[in-house]
Amino acid sequence: MDRIIAILLAIILSACSSEDVETANFGSDYYKSDYQLVNATHLELDFYMANAALDGDEREPFKDKYKVAHITQEQASQQISHEHNAGRKVSFYVHAPYADKTGYRETHKVKRDRHYLWLAWMSGEALSHSLFDRYESNREGYxxxxxxxxxxxxxxxxxxxxxxxxxxxxxxxxxxxxxxxxxxxxxxxxxxxxxxxxxxxxxxxxxxxxxxxxxx
Incomplete structure (x- = not known):
């Protein structure tokens, strides 16, 4: 019986990709952070996020399964949550699907339970983006x-x-x-x-x- 169970477990695990195993959610939000995505361009943009493998190898973020948002110029901003893995390295990619612009990619090592602002902007005619901490600083009368x-x-x-x-x-x-x-x-x-x-x-x-x- 133990041999049969071991064989069944091996079959189940082999059917899962390493990515499925490492990012499986076991009921904890430990590795999640919030992101405010801001489109400060005149373009419609697709935003992509791909966790690096646990061995540090970066994944190509251009696949549809990594797309986290589509933001128009009128929409401007969107809130999302993203769960990274224990390696904390994430590839961020922004692409303008309806314009002749080269997409822009950066890799950052993120921290858990943080509030980030991911800003897409134009550097001249080139598409660019930046990631930094988001926080409020409200003051009455200002x-x-x-x-x-x-x-x-x-x-x-x-x-x-x-x-x-x-x-x-x-x-x-x-x-x-x-x-x-x-x-x-x-x-x-x-x-x-x-x-x-x-x-x-x-x-x-x-x-x-x-x-x-x-x-x-």
């Missing part, structure tokens, strides 16, 4: 914004206080007390009158001004 620059040599001015921005990086939160004209980027007034005072946002900016605004 619109709180982190600025993300998609161009070089950008400088923000908030009610007389200046701050140099770094392309591809999110700044610390700043407090804006006037929704139109209180914040400027390279001399261009940024209209935030569709935002709510007392809430916090990611503000994506270019040399032309505001690109997108995402609630945190």
């Amino acid at each position: 619109i709180r914004v982190r600025l993300f620059a998609t161009d070089t040599a950008l400088q923000a001015n908030n009610s007389g206080q200046t701050m140099a921005l770094t392309i591809g990086k999110a700044s610390e939160f700043i407090s804006v007390d006037q929704c139109n004209g209180g914040l400027q980027v390279n001399g261009t007034a940024i209209n935030l009158c569709d935002a709510s005072f007392g809430r916090s946002y990611l503000l994506v900016v270019s040399a032309e001004g505001r690109v997108s605004l995402a609630l945190q």
Whole structure:
């Protein structure tokens, strides 16, 4: 009888891929994290996430089974949860299915039980994306914004206080007390009158001004 059971178990395991075994959910959310996906481009985008194998080998993330979201320009943002494995290495890939743009891929080692922001943006005519921690910084009576620059040599001015921005990086939160004209980027007034005072946002900016605004 033991021999029969052993043979049956071997058959069952051989029918499962190594990926099925390593990512099987045994009732625990231990390796899950939340992601806010933001499309700050003029394109419709597909987002893909593929866990690396436990031995560290990266999987090609371009397959349909790894697609986690399709986000239009109008939709702009979507929330998902993703379960990585014990190796914590994930390949992130963004692709514009209806445009002649090369997809962009990055690999990150993520942490469990975190809140991430995965931002797709345009670097000139090239598609790019960035992953960083997402958090709120609400303050009564102010619109709180982190600025993300998609161009070089950008400088923000908030009610007389200046701050140099770094392309591809999110700044610390700043407090804006006037929704139109209180914040400027390279001399261009940024209209935030569709935002709510007392809430916090990611503000994506270019040399032309505001690109997108995402609630945190």
